[in-house]
Amino acid sequence: MTEEFIRDTDKVPTPEALTNASSKSSQRGELVKVLIIGSPKGVNNTIRTLYSRRFAEVTAWSPLQPTSNPGEVMSVLSRQILIK
Template structure:
């Protein structure tokens, strides 16, 4: 739902937020975030499937966090990739 992406009035104005770059131009590496959103059971299933495929360890994922949608959680992992 579109309203999930609206800014929160309690959050600082985007003009006052410092943005750190996720790319280190000297090393040619970049951090990429992978986000899984769904039911707790669905998110767990995807995380374990990605583990079995050799994509990421289960412990690399954040603790499932509830979203604004009832019954929905999200989990995030960060991966460093080498840019060509």
């Protein structure tokens, strides 16, 4: 499945680039978002595990944000995927 993802570039896309990319979704694919929710340690561990599997750069994930549950955080990754 990871082969379907468009390869990361050296730079993390800006919000403007993501907006422009989503407007061109019929040409390149579709913007999807991956959300991880859990303890800070659990979320960071999952992000590092996904990085080790070449899923996404650690810096591509959003900073940890608190949820409404005490001790729980979330992080989001936005990616363009190829649609077959």
